[in-house]
Amino acid sequence: MFPQHDADFALATLGDLKILDLSEGLAGPLCARFLGDFGANVIKVELPEGDAARRWEPFAKGVDAQEASLIFQLANVNKRGVTVDYRTADGIAALRVLIADADIVVESCKPGMLAELGLGYDVLRADNPRLILISITPFGQTGPYRDWQGEEIVTYALSGIMSISGLSTAEPLKHGGMQSQYEGALSAAVAASVAIFTRDLTGEGQHIDVSLQDVVASTLVIQQPFYSWAGAVQGRRQPDGSAYGQVQPCKDGYFIWQTGGGAEWQDIAAFFDREELKEARFETLDGRQRHAGDLDRNVLEATQDRTMLELFRTASEDYRMLFGIAQEPKDIAACEHLRARDFFETAETSAGPQTMPFRLFSMTEGGAVFRCAAPRLGEHNDLLLAPAGSQQ
Amino acid sequence: MTVFGRENLNTQKPLPLKGLRVIDSTYMFAGPYAGAILADLGAEVIKIEGPARLDFTRGGAFSGLMAENEAGKDPWNRTSTYNLLNRGKKSLVLDLSKPEGREVLVDLMKVSDIFIDNFTPRVMRGWGLDFPNLKKINSRLILITNTGYGHTGPYSAYPAQATTQEATHGLAAVTGYPGGEPSKAGQSYVDFIAAWACMMGAMLALRYRDRFDRSTWVDVGMYQLGCFNIGEYLMNWTANGEPSQRIGNRHRQFAPQGTYRCAGDDAWCTVSVRDDDDWAALTVAIGRPNLATAYPTVEARRTAHDEIDRAITEWTKARGKIEAMETLQAAGIPAGAVLDGRDLHLDPQIRSRGLLEDMPFPPERAMGSRRPVIGRPWKFSGMAPKVDQPGPVFGQHNTEIMRETLGYDAVRIAELEEQEIVTTRPRWKRTPSEMSLDERVRVGRLAYWDRDYKARLGIDDMSDGDPQ
Numbered sequence: 008m009f010p011q012h013d014a015d016f017a018l019a020t021l022g023d024l025k026i027l028d029l030s031e032g033l034a035g036p037l038c039a040r041f042l043g044d045f046g047a048n049v050i051k052v053e054l055p056e057g058d059a060a061r062r063w064e065p066f067a068k069g070v071d072a073q074e075a076s077l078i079f080q081l082a083n084v085n086k087r088g089v090t091v092d093y094r095t096a097d098g099i100a101a102l103r104v105l106i107a108d109a110d111i112v113v114e115s116c117k118p119g120m121l122a123e124l125g126l127g128y129d130v131l132r133a134d135n136p137r138l139i140l141i142s143i144t145p146f147g148q149t150g151p152y153r154d155w156q157g158e159e160i161v162t163y164a165l166s167g168i169m170s171i172s173g174l175s176t177a178e179p180l181k182h183g184g185m186q187s188q189y190e191g192a193l194s195a196a197v198a199a200s201v202a203i204f205t206r207d208l209t210g211e212g213q214h215i216d217v218s219l220q221d222v223v224a225s226t227l228v229i230q231q232p233f234y235s236w237a238g239a240v241q242g243r244r245q246p247d248g249s250a251y252g253q254v255q256p257c258k259d260g261y262f263i264w265q266t267g268g269g270a271e272w273q274d275i276a277a278f279f280d281r282e283e284l285k286e287a288r289f290e291t292l293d294g295r296q297r298h299a300g301d302l303d304r305n306v307l308e309a310t311q312d313r314t315m316l317e318l319f320r321t322a323s324e325d326y327r328m329l330f331g332i333a334q335e336p337k338d339i340a341a342c343e344h345l346r347a348r349d350f351f352e353t354a355e356t357s358a359g360p361q362t363m364p365f366r367l368f369s370m371t372e373g374g375a376v377f378r379c380a381a382p383r384l385g386e387h388n389d390l391l392l393a394p395a396g397s398q399q
Numbered sequence: 400m401t402v403f404g405r406e407n408l409n410t411q412k413p414l415p416l417k418g419l420r421v422i423d424s425t426y427m428f429a430g431p432y433a434g435a436i437l438a439d440l441g442a443e444v445i446k447i448e449g450p451a452r453l454d455f456t457r458g459g460a461f462s463g464l465m466a467e468n469e470a471g472k473d474p475w476n477r478t479s480t481y482n483l484l485n486r487g488k489k490s491l492v493l494d495l496s497k498p499e500g501r502e503v504l505v506d507l508m509k510v511s512d513i514f515i516d517n518f519t520p521r522v523m524r525g526w527g528l529d530f531p532n533l534k535k536i537n538s539r540l541i542l543i544t545n546t547g548y549g550h551t552g553p554y555s556a557y558p559a560q561a562t563t564q565e566a567t568h569g570l571a572a573v574t575g576y577p578g579g580e581p582s583k584a585g586q587s588y589v590d591f592i593a594a595w596a597c598m599m600g601a602m603l604a605l606r607y608r609d610r611f612d613r614s615t616w617v618d619v620g621m622y623q624l625g626c627f628n629i630g631e632y633l634m635n636w637t638a639n640g641e642p643s644q645r646i647g648n649r650h651r652q653f654a655p656q657g658t659y660r661c662a663g664d665d666a667w668c669t670v671s672v673r674d675d676d677d678w679a680a681l682t683v684a685i686g687r688p689n690l691a692t693a694y695p696t697v698e699a700r701r702t703a704h705d706e707i708d709r710a711i712t713e714w715t716k717a718r719g720k721i722e723a724m725e726t727l728q729a730a731g732i733p734a735g736a737v738l739d740g741r742d743l744h745l746d747p748q749i750r751s752r753g754l755l756e757d758m759p760f761p762p763e764r765a766m767g768s769r770r771p772v773i774g775r776p777w778k779f780s781g782m783a784p785k786v787d788q789p790g791p792v793f794g795q796h797n798t799e800i801m802r803e804t805l806g807y808d809a810v811r812i813a814e815l816e817e818q819e820i821v822t823t824r825p826r827w828k829r830t831p832s833e834m835s836l837d838e839r840v841r842v843g844r845l846a847y848w849d850r851d852y853k854a855r856l857g858i859d860d861m862s863d864g865d866p867q
Contacts (some may be wrong), residue, residue: 020607045603064652065635077634128780147778150751155728158671160648160656161735165746169658169669170739172584173576175843178658179667179737181648182584183573189628193595198777200602201440205415205782207609213781221754221776226591228428228773229463230740231755232479233845234852235770237464239836240740242665242846252460252562254571254581261581263566267455268558292460293834296842319567323557331563333571333581336636336643339626347552350623362637364627368596369549369618371530373607 008108010087010391012048013378019046020373024203026050027109028086029093029102031058033185034219035115035143036082037192041367042111042199043085044375050391051088052102057384058083070358073384078185080356080381081363082192088382089391099124106131110212111139111199118148128214138212139202143195147218157219162187166223171230175243190226191219193367247300254333255307260315261333264306266292269327278326279309354380414441414784419605420804422447422507423488424495424516426454427461428561429593429621430545431484434515436598436775438487439784445507445800446488446791449495450819451826453793456480458829461587465831466766474831476764476792483772485790486758492794492822499820501526506805508536513601515543519558520550530616541604542616545597549620561587561621568625573632575645582645589625596624654700655707658737659715661723665846667737668715668723672700677732684730685714741849744771744856752778756786757858764789767853768860794823 009025016022024047028039036051036058043049051058057073060082066075074080092098103126106112112131114121121127128140142148145157152165163169163181173180195217202213224231233239244253254261266275276284284305288294295302310318315332322330334342340362345351352365354377366375416437421444423434431446431454438444448454453475456462463479471477491507494500505528508514514533516523523529523544530542544550547559565571565583575582600617608614626633635641648669650656656671672678678700682691687710694700700707715723720736727734738746744755756774760766766789774786801807801821815821839845853859 018611020603020610023610041599065631065639065641067634067638077638078631081630081634146748147752149778150748152728152748156731156733158656158673158733160650160658160669160671161733164658164667164669164735164737165748167738167740167743168585169667169737170665170742171586173582175665175846177576178648178660180574180576180582180584180658181669182570182588183575183643183645184570184629184632186570186588186628189630190592190595193592193599194776197595197599197602198779200599200606201415202779202781204602204606207606208415209412209781211781213779215780216778218748218752218776220748221752224743224749224754225773225776226585226588227740227743228432228483228591229461229480229586231743231773232463232483232770234740234744234849235755235772235856235858236466236479237468237836238849238852238855239464239468239839240846240848242739242843245843253583254566256580261566261571263563263571263583265560265562266460267560270558291830293832296834296844299842323554327558329558329560329563331559331566333566334569335572336569336629336632339569339629340633340637342626344548344552344554345623345626348549348620348623350626358638361634363634364623364630367624367627368600368620369551370600370604370607371616372613373603373611373615 008104009048009050016046016048019376021203022046024048024110025108026111026113027052027105028113030113030115030143032060032115033078033082033188034191034195035113036060037189038141038143038195038199039113040082040085041192041196045373046376049086050105051083051086051382052105053088053090053384054094055090055092061384067358067361074357077361080354080358080361083381084354084363084365085378086382087387087391088385089388090385093124099126102126103134106138107134109135109138111141111203113141113143115143118142118144118153132212136212137206137210139199139206140212140214141195141199141217142215143191143217143219145219147221148216152220159185159187162219162223165220167227167230168223171241171243173243175245179243187219187223191217191222194222194225255310257310257318258312258314262310262315262318263331263333264322265329268329270329274326275328278322278328279306281305281309352377356380357383412782414782416440416442419443419513420511421445421513421515422511424514424518425545426517427456428484428587428590430515430517430597431456432591432594433597433601434488435484435486437601439775439786441784444488445491445796446485447491447493447495447504448793450492450822450824453825453827454481454485456484458831466770468836470831471765473792475825475827476790477766482758482790486772486786487788488791489796489800490791490794491797491800494820495526497820499815499818501528503805503815503820505536507800508533508540510804511537511540512605513541513543515545515597515601517545519546520555534614539608539614541601541608541614543597543600543604543619544616545593545619545621547620548622550618554622559621561590564589564621564625568622569629569632570625573629573643573645576647577645577649579645589621592624592628593619593621649704654697654704655711657708657711659708659712661715661718661720663719666720668720669735669737670711670727671733673733680730681727681732684727684732685711739846758786758789760789764792767858769858771856771858793825794821797821797823
């Protein structure tokens with residue numbers, strides 16, 4: 008049975024829900040964490056060897072290997088943790104007891120594996136018709152690729168996004184980090200929220216099947232209908248005459264600008280302070296695309312002696328331009344705006360205090376609350392697991 | 400076995416958001432996408448635009464393309480991005496710059512559940528329509544705001560868009576070829592994160608309201624959403640003082656990993672070797688088993704990564720990207736072909752899961768009978784949400800909303816139309832692009848285009864006996 012939830016979560020948006028997180032890696036655990044952030048009582052179940060993410064870099068230096076993964080720390084705050092070897096009959100029995108008591112199960116096993124363990128959705132549903140099961144896998148539970156091997160770069164390639172990323176003269180490029188996992192986590196949490204809302208109305212649970220390939224492909228809202236509207240296919244940018252809308256160098260770093268926002272073309276020409284840019288040929292999108300080389304040259308010359316921060320502030324405050332600067336992690340860690348938004352939290356982990364990103368968005372009531380650091384491997388075994396069979 | 404989505408026989412259940420009314424006063428990608436999916440799930444979503452302030456996706460850089468790249472009589476109703484992101488909604492064109500227009504909005508707020516906007520923070524405040532005042536208008540109205548930086552903090556007044564924020568929220572700094580500049584990838588990255596955040600906020604706020612009978616304001620700032628998604632880089636800095644590195648397509652831990660050239664025009668296949676077993680399998684699959692003994696450890700493979708990449712490329716460049724992918728997957732190795740915009744429509748997995756749904760168009764739209772668009776990346780066993788209407792024509796539901804939703808009489812409606820507070824006629828200054836598809840290819844904005852795309856997609860109106 009789930010342990011009693013902290014009393015002060017009675018008024019949290021999801022404070023009445025019990026969630027069992029069987030998932031590994033980043034997407035599944037982070038999805039379960041997001042639900043925990045809004046007050047759900049989350050138990051993370053790991054195999055005795057621990058979630059694979061415990062072995063994922065980067066590691067906090069000088070910390071016991073099992074607890075050092077920063078990705079694991081990030082993805083598993085606001086949970087309690089137990090170890091169950093559900094490859095054994097006793098383990099499966101223990102898991103079934105927990106599942107029967109749960110509102111939501113999040114899992115990322117190879118499709119079909121839960122069914123092989125006797126824990127397929129039909130079985131779980133018979134025990135607990137209100138159960139919501141969320142499965143998050145690279146390709147989903149159906150289709151010809153369902154049993155294929157996934158990996159971040161593979162999902163990225165098959166989602167279509169790499170074909171428009173990088174230079175036309177080089178290989179297609181993926182985003183840094185694990186964007187399909189972060190995207191999958193949030194997207195799955197949306198689907199979970201819909202299923203929770205639906206269950207509140209109907210009393211019935213359901214199985215949600217999330218494919219990371221579909222998740223990333225869902226972001227291509229320009230590229231995809233190019234084809235179904237006119238048969239057009241976007242490629243990658245050419246090395247010359249395409250800096251517009253891309254990252255460009257300035258004195259001490261990189262910046263990026265766009266038309267739109269509150270700025271008219273003449274405001275933009277005034278900001279860059281170049282006579283040539285005031286010419287009519289640059290005023291329209293067609294014109295800027297036709298004269299892209301001249302546009303790039305003017306902008307580069309105009310900004311080579313200006314700093315990132317000065318450009319950012321002047322463009323944003325005085326010219327109402329859409330303007331960005333290439334911030335490094337150290338810049339973001341020190342960002343006053345993020346502090347003002349209560350973005351960071353410090354978790355007391357077994358690796359000492361760790362400052363980490365926390366808040367996705369603010370709510371006047373019912374918003375995300377930080378409760379506790381990620382559990383150490385098996386930290387709550389004594390609290391949560393009585394021997395199988397001794398429970399009601 | 401669980402039955403998902405389309406095959407689900409139990410589709411007679413009402414969609415879960417049926418009966419909820421959402422006012423969608425957002426433009427561009429994030430807010431509109433959230434509204435579109437709420438509509439897929441059964442909500443009545445009313446999109447508000449101004450007579451002179453059309454959604455930016457109705458023309459210009461972010462509008463995608465007009466059907467057949469032809470402007471037609473109403474180019475603003477023909478663009479791909481607009482239709483994809485506003486499907487299933489009703490259109491009300493309302494001049495909010497006039498007090499009479501805002502009176503209509505207030506009336507609509509009185510009978511709605513959710514109001515979503517992406518105005519810069521000063522706009523709603525200036526109209527006396529900030530959250531404390533909205534609660535006085537309708538104590539059950541949920542407010543969702545989506546802006547670049549959120550409504551609080553020192554950057555809150557800065558204009559922003561996902562393209563420029565991709566640099567500011569740190570993703571560009573960790574993206575790029577090794578040794579090269581910070582790079583953007585894909586398109587409008589954080590908009591989609593924000594769309595999901597708005598949706599999650601909406602669902603949570605609805606539940607909170609049901610449980611505690613109180614409305615809330617969900618304030619989404621895109622900047623922090625983007626920063627969250629480089630979490631491990633931020634923590635590596637705060638925990639270890641380690642700056643980030645741009646490593647292109649390689650993996651921070653595994654080796655080898657990369658994007659390898661295949662036979663064919665701009666054809667590529669990605670491969671990732673997670674462990675020694677994958678490595679052994681790969682060396683056999685590419686006919687170079689000696690490499691397994693030469694580089695038995697990940698450390699050795701990382702040191703020899705360039706040489707290993709050349710060996711993999713020798714194999715991949717002799718076959719097509721799909722053959723390379725299928726051969727390696729059959730050997731248990733993570734491998735994926737780089738799909739382009741056309742491939743997405745033909746990929747067996749995406750087709751089998753039905754990610755792309757046919758958006759139907761009525762004949763008067765002159766858009767052809769249907770065009771595939773992205774649906775949702777989830778399958779629900781208990782319900783079947785779907786794309787069932789295109790983006791509405793500008794002002795299409797003005798009268799219906801005024802008469803039926805707001806209960807206005809004919810005199811009031813005529814008055815509002817007379818004063819052009821409510822109108823179907825856009826005051827539209829933008830001239831549609833006149834660039835042909837061939838010219839777009841020439842200037843590098845497109846890779847190529849297929850004249851016969853409708854036949855390839857099976858949406859040729861001739862092919863289903865529905866000639867134009």
